[in-house]
Amino acid sequence: GAVVSQHPSWVICKSGTSVKIECRSLDFQATTMFWYRQFPKQSLMLMATSNEGSKATYEQGVEKDKFLINHASLTLSTLTVTSAHPEDSSFYICSARDTLGAAEQYFGPGTRLTVT
Amino acid sequence: RKEVEQDPGPFNVPEGATVAFNCTYSNSASQSFFWYRQDCRKEPKLLMSVYSSGNEDGRFTAQLNRASQYISLLIRDSKLSDSATYLCVVSLDETDSWGKFQFGAGTQVVVTP
Numbered sequence: 579g580a581v582v583s584q585h586p587s588w589v590i591c592k593s594g595t596s597v598k599i600e601c602r603s604l605d606f607q608a609t610t611m612f613w614y615r616q617f618p619k620q621s622l623m624l625m626a627t628s629n630e631g632s633k634a635t636y637e638q639g640v641e642k643d644k645f646l647i648n649h650a651s652l653t654l655s656t657l658t659v660t661s662a663h664p665e666d667s668s669f670y671i672c673s674a675r676d677t678l679g680a681a682e683q684y685f686g687p688g689t690r691l692t693v694t
Numbered sequence: 695r696k697e698v699e700q701d702p703g704p705f706n707v708p709e710g711a712t713v714a715f716n717c718t719y720s721n722s723a724s725q726s727f728f729w730y731r732q733d734c735r736k737e738p739k740l741l742m743s744v745y746s747s748g749n750e751d752g753r754f755t756a757q758l759n760r761a762s763q764y765i766s767l768l769i770r771d772s773k774l775s776d777s778a779t780y781l782c783v784v785s786l787d788e789t790d791s792w793g794k795f796q797f798g799a800g801t802q803v804v805v806t807p
Contacts, residue, residue, distance in 0.1 A: 610793070612794070612795070620799070621781070621797045621798065621799045621800060622738070622781075622797050624794060624795070627794060669735070671737050671738075673795075675793060681725070681726040681728075681743075681785050681793050682728065682740055682743065683740075683793075683795060684740065685737040685738050685739070686737060687736070687737050688736070688737045690735075
């Protein structure tokens, strides 16, 4: 149980284009999902908290107009990187919490984004 | 000062040996504590939650010391497959923060034959 999927697992795009990443909880419902970014040899950095049916809450320094988050259902959240630039190249990971209230987060396998 | 601090290692451990390491956290309001492991270029996977009374899962033992604000992880009879980065994770009360995680930078463990 507690499986989270992400799609795509890797993507290469040209500078200026937009990329959408999907995060799905496969066998549980997730009121809250989180989006992280991880650069090589660094820890995960929380970008935003996504609550189903409401606006995402962004961490300080994360541009909400650049990283669009939509959490339209209890099993799906999407992150769209708009007008991507090479400095946006990173490993993007989502996580989800079960609506039943447990504190654990379950992570998706991540999406490796390379912007050329 | 970082919210969650870990010794980055690496801890080089002979196969079959025991290794232990700690993590300290700064916010006394922290409510939930976890150890995750992360393999290179992969997502974190939950290893175990950490309870006030301490808990054990096979070869892994976790302890929580609220007074001194640290948690520990002990791995007995280390296997080659235990080689990974171990992430200390702390969560505040969810009413204030949706249960956001605060991550340590990770402790790298390398088990050698």
